[in-house]
Amino acid sequence: MIKYLIKRIAFAIITIFAISIIIFSVIHIIPGDPVSVLYGYELTQQEIEEIRENLGLNEPLTVQYFNWIKKLLTGDMGKSIVRRDEISELIGNAFPNTLLLAITSLIIGLLVAFPIGTITALKRGTATDVFLSGGAVLFISFPTFWLAILLILVLAVGLKILPAASYNVSVESFWSWNYWKLLIMPSLAIGLPVAGRLVRIIRIEMIDNMGKEYVQLVRAKGAGERRIIIFHILRNALVATSTVIGLTLANLLGGIVIVEAVFGYPGMGRLLLESVLRRDYPAIQIIVMVFSLAFILINLLVDILYSVLDPRIRLE
Amino acid sequence: MKISKTSIFYRVTRNAKAMVGIIIVTMVVLMALLAPIIAPYDPYEISLGRPLESPNSTFLFGTDVLGRDVLSRIIYGSRISLIAALSVGLISAFLAVIFGLTAGYIGGKTDLIIMRFVDIMLSIPGIIIAIVVAAIFNPSLFTVIIALSFGMTSGFTRVVRSKALALKEETYVRAAESIGESKLFIMLRYILPNTLGIVFIQIALNMSSTVIFEAGISYLGLGSQPPSTSWGLMLSEASQRLYNAPKTFAIIPGLFILVLVLGLNFLGDGLRDIYDPRLR
Numbered sequence: 001m002i003k004y005l006i007k008r009i010a011f012a013i014i015t016i017f018a019i020s021i022i023i024f025s026v027i028h029i030i031p032g033d034p035v036s037v038l039y040g041y042e043l044t045q046q047e048i049e050e051i052r053e054n055l056g057l058n059e060p061l062t063v064q065y066f067n068w069i070k071k072l073l074t075g076d077m078g079k080s081i082v083r084r085d086e087i088s089e090l091i092g093n094a095f096p097n098t099l100l101l102a103i104t105s106l107i108i109g110l111l112v113a114f115p116i117g118t119i120t121a122l123k124r125g126t127a128t129d130v131f132l133s134g135g136a137v138l139f140i141s142f143p144t145f146w147l148a149i150l151l152i153l154v155l156a157v158g159l160k161i162l163p164a165a166s167y168n169v170s171v172e173s174f175w176s177w178n179y180w181k182l183l184i185m186p187s188l189a190i191g192l193p194v195a196g197r198l199v200r201i202i203r204i205e206m207i208d209n210m211g212k213e214y215v216q217l218v219r220a221k222g223a224g225e226r227r228i229i230i231f232h233i234l235r236n237a238l239v240a241t242s243t244v245i246g247l248t249l250a251n252l253l254g255g256i257v258i259v260e261a262v263f264g265y266p267g268m269g270r271l272l273l274e275s276v277l278r279r280d281y282p283a284i285q286i287i288v289m290v291f292s293l294a295f296i297l298i299n300l301l302v303d304i305l306y307s308v309l310d311p312r313i314r315l316e
Numbered sequence: 317m318k319i320s321k322t323s324i325f326y327r328v329t330r331n332a333k334a335m336v337g338i339i340i341v342t343m344v345v346l347m348a349l350l351a352p353i354i355a356p357y358d359p360y361e362i363s364l365g366r367p368l369e370s371p372n373s374t375f376l377f378g379t380d381v382l383g384r385d386v387l388s389r390i391i392y393g394s395r396i397s398l399i400a401a402l403s404v405g406l407i408s409a410f411l412a413v414i415f416g417l418t419a420g421y422i423g424g425k426t427d428l429i430i431m432r433f434v435d436i437m438l439s440i441p442g443i444i445i446a447i448v449v450a451a452i453f454n455p456s457l458f459t460v461i462i463a464l465s466f467g468m469t470s471g472f473t474r475v476v477r478s479k480a481l482a483l484k485e486e487t488y489v490r491a492a493e494s495i496g497e498s499k500l501f502i503m504l505r506y507i508l509p510n511t512l513g514i515v516f517i518q519i520a521l522n523m524s525s526t527v528i529f530e531a532g533i534s535y536l537g538l539g540s541q542p543p544s545t546s547w548g549l550m551l552s553e554a555s556q557r558l559y560n561a562p563k564t565f566a567i568i569p570g571l572f573i574l575v576l577v578l579g580l581n582f583l584g585d586g587l588r589d590i591y592d593p594r595l596r
Contacts, residue, residue, distance in 0.1 A: 015439050022436075026452065137585065141577040143528045143548075145535050146570030149555050153563060254443035258532050262555060272444075273536060276451040284451055288444055296439050 004307060012300045019292045020072075024065050027281050072286075087286050090271060095290070098267030101186055102256060106245075108191030109198055116195070117202025124207060133203065139196030144255040148189035148262040155185060186263050190255040194248055249298055253291065327590050334586025337520075340579025348394040355388035359545050370562040378562055381553060386565065390572055392545040396457060397576060400530040401523035403461045408468040409519050413511070415469070416476025417503050421484055431477070434470045442467035446529065450538035457546070460530050460539040468522045475518055479511045513591045520584030524577045531573050547573050 116136070120129045257269035264270065268287060275283040328334050347354070356376075357364055363383040364375075371378045377386035419430040442464065449463040483489060483506070492502050531548030533539035535555075540546035547569040554566035 011435075015436050018436050019440060023448070026448065029452070137581055138578065141524070141528075141574055141581050143531050143551075143570060143573050143577070145532055145555075146551060146573065149551065149558070149566050149570065152555075152558060153566060156558075250441045250443075253441040254529075254532070257443055257447070258536065261536055272447060273538075276447055276538065279451065281451075284448065288440075288448060291444050292440050295441055299439070 005304060008300060008303055012296050015296055016293060020069065020289060021065065023285055023288050023292075024068060027285050028064070068285075072289075087283050090283070091268070091286065091290060094266060094268045094271045097265065098256060098260070098269060101183065101190070101260070101265065101267060102252060104183055104187040105190035105194060105252065105255070108187050109194035109248075112192070112195040113198035113202060117199040118206060120199065120203045121206035124203075133200070136196040136199040139192050140200075142193055144189055144193055145258045145262050147192065148185065148259050151185045151189055152262070182263075182265075186259045186265055189259050189262075190252065193255065194252060197248055197251065198245075245302060249295060253295065328586070331586045331590055333582045333589060337579045337581070337583030337586055340575060341583060344394050344576050344579065345398060347391055348398050351391050351395060355385075355391045357385040357388045359384065359388040359392040360543050361385075368557070368561045368565070371564055377568055378564055380550070380565065381557070381561075386550075386568065389545045389550060390547070390568060393547045393550065393569065393572070394576070396540060396544060396546040397527045397530060397573070400457060400461055400464070401526045401580070404464045404468055404526040405519045405523040407461075407465040408472050408522055409515055411465070411469045412472030412476050412518075413508070413515060416473040417480050417507060417511070419473070420477035420480025421503050421507055422499065423484075427477075430473070434473050437466070437470040438474075442529070443532070446533050447536075447538060450533070455533075455538045455541060457530070457540045457544070460533055464526055464529055468525070472518050472522065475514060476511055479514055480507055483507050483510055513587075517584050517587045517591060520580055520587060524580035524584065527573060527577050527580065 116132055120132045120136075123129050256267070257272065259265070260267045260269035261273055268290065272284070272287045272291075274280075275287060328338075361384060364385055365379045365383050367379055367381050367383045369375060369379045375385050375387065377390060380386055380389070415430050415434075419427040445467050446460060446463040449459050453459050486506075489502060489506050492506060497505075530539055530546065531551065534544070534546040534548035535552040537552065540549050542549060550569040551566065551573075554561060554569070558566060
C-alpha cells in the first residue's frame with residue numbers, strides 16, 4: 001500500500017509540473033509584448049527595454065520558465081498586470097469563498113442524492129424508480145447557469161426572498177444569516193445537477209451489491225432488512241461513490257466557474273473570468289495552476305481513500 | 317417484412333428511452349435544417365419590433381434588446397448547438413478510436429506514452445481548457461469546438477482503450493493472431509467493430525455535454541460572439557436584464573438547451589441499456 005501511495009504521489013507531482021510547463025508555454029506563445037501593450041503610450045522605447053530587462057523578459061523562454069517556477073515555490077506569485085495587486089492577495093481573498101461554495105454544493109448534492117439513490121435502488125422497476133431516475137436525468141441535463149437564472153427569477157425577482165447578487169460575500173461575515181442567504185442559490189444551482197449524477201451512480205452500485213453473495217449470507221444469519229441495507233450495502237456503495245466524487249469534481253469546477261459569473265460571487269471562478277477578459281496573463285497562469293493543483297490533489301485524496309476503503313486495491 | 321428479433325434496429329426501437337431521445341434529437345435536427353423555411357423573420361435583423369416585447373401575435377416569443385424576433389433566433393440557434401455537438405462528437409470519436417485502439421491493442425511503450433498524455437489532459441478540467449483557449453485566441457464557435465474536442469478526447473480514449481484491452485483476449489482475436497494476421501488487420505477487422513457499441517454511446521453523451529458547454533462558454537462571452545444566435549449567448553443577454561425584460565426571454569433559450577440535452581442523454585442512456593442491460 002505504501003508503494004501504491006508513493007507511486008500515486010510521484011505521478012501527481014510529475015503531472016503538476018507537466019501542466020505548469022504546458023500552461024507557461026501556451027501563454028507565452030501569444031504574440032505581443034505585455035510591457036509595450038500596457039505602458040507603450042507612456043514610455044520611450046528605451047525605457048520599455050529597461051523594464052523588459054528588469055522583468056527578465058529578454059531571457060530565453062526556458063530560463064523565464066525556471067525563474068517563474070522558482071518564484072512560485074517561494075510563494076511569490078507576481079503582480080497582476082492589469083490591477084497592480086499582488087496576485088497572491090487576490091487569490092487569498094477568492095479561494096476561501098470558492099472553497100465554501102464547493103463544499104456547500106457537494107454537501108447538498110450528497111444529502112439529496114443518497115436517500116433518493118437508495119430509494120430508487122430498492123424500488124427498482126416501480127413507478128417511483130422511473131419517476132426519480134427520470135428526475136435525476138432531468139437535473140443532469142439542466143445547464144447549471146440556467147438553473148441559476150431560474151432560481152434567481154423565482155426566488156429573487158419573483159418572491160423576493162433572496163438577493164440576486166452575491167457581491168458582498170466575505171469570510172468575516174461567515175456567521176451571519178446574510179452570508180448564508182447569498183450562498184443558498186449558488187449552491188443549489190451547482191448541487192442539484194451533481195445530485196442527479198450521484199443518484200445514478202448510487203443506484204447502479206447498490207443494485208450491483210444487492211445481488212452479491214455476502215448479502216444472502218447476512219440475511220441467512222437473520223439480520224433485519226434495514227440493518228443489511230445500511231451497514232453492508234451502503235458501505236460498499238460508498239466505495240464506488242468516492243471514486244465518482246472525483247469524477248464529478250470536473251463538473252463541480254465547471255459549474256462553480258459559471259455560477260460565480262451568474263451571481264457575481266467573488267471567488268476563483270470570477271477571478272479567472274476577469275483575468276481572461278482583461279488578458280491578464282500572469283494571473284491567468286497562476287489561477288489555472290491553482291485549479292489544476294486542486295483538481296489533482298482531490299483526485300489523489302480520493303484515490304487514497306478508495307484504497308483505504310477497498311482492501312483489494314491495496315494488494316495490487 | 318421480417319425483422320430479426322436481435323437486430324440492432326429491433327432492439328433500439330423497442331427501448332423507450334432511446335426512442336424518446338431519437339425523436340427529440342430528430343425534431344431539433346429538422347428545426348436546424350429547415351430553419352430558413354420555418355423561421356418567420358431574419359434572425360439578425362434588428363428593430364423589427366419594439367425591444368423586449370413579451371410574446372404576442374406578431375412575435376411568438378417576443379423580441380430581444382435590439383428588437384430582433386426571438387423565435388427566429390431560437391430556431392437558428394439550434395444550428396449552433398448541433399454544429400458544435402456534431403463536430404466535437406465526431407472529432408473526439410475519431411481521435412479516441414485511433415489512440416484508444418492503438419494503446420489498448422498494441423500496448424507496450426505506445427500504450428504508456430498515450431496514457432500518460434491522456435492522464436495529464438484529464439487532470440485539467442475541461443472548462444479551464446476552454447477558458448484558456450478563449451484567452452489566447454479570439455473566442456468564437458470554432459475555438460470552442462477545438463477546446464472541447466481536446467477535452468473530450470482524453471476520457472473517450474480511456475473508454476476505448478479498456479474495451480480494446482478486453483477484446484484482446486477474445487478467442488477469435490487469438491486465433492487470428494496465431495495464423496499470422498497483421499496487427500493492423502486484426503484491429504480493423506475484429507476489434508474496431510466490437511467497440512462501436514460503446515463508441516456510439518459515448519458520442520451521444522459527449523454531444524450532450526458539448527451542448528451544455530457551448531452554451532455555458534458563450535454565456536460567459538468566451539464562445540460564440542454576437543450577433544450569433546447561440547442559445548447560451550441569448551441567455552447571457554437575458555440574465556443582464558432579469559428585472560426589466562419579460563420572463564420568457566430568460567426561460568425560453570434555456571428550455572431549448574434542456575430539451576436537446578435531455579434528448580441526447582436519453583439516447584445515450586437508451587443505447588447503454590441495450591448494450592449492457594444488467595444495469596437497468
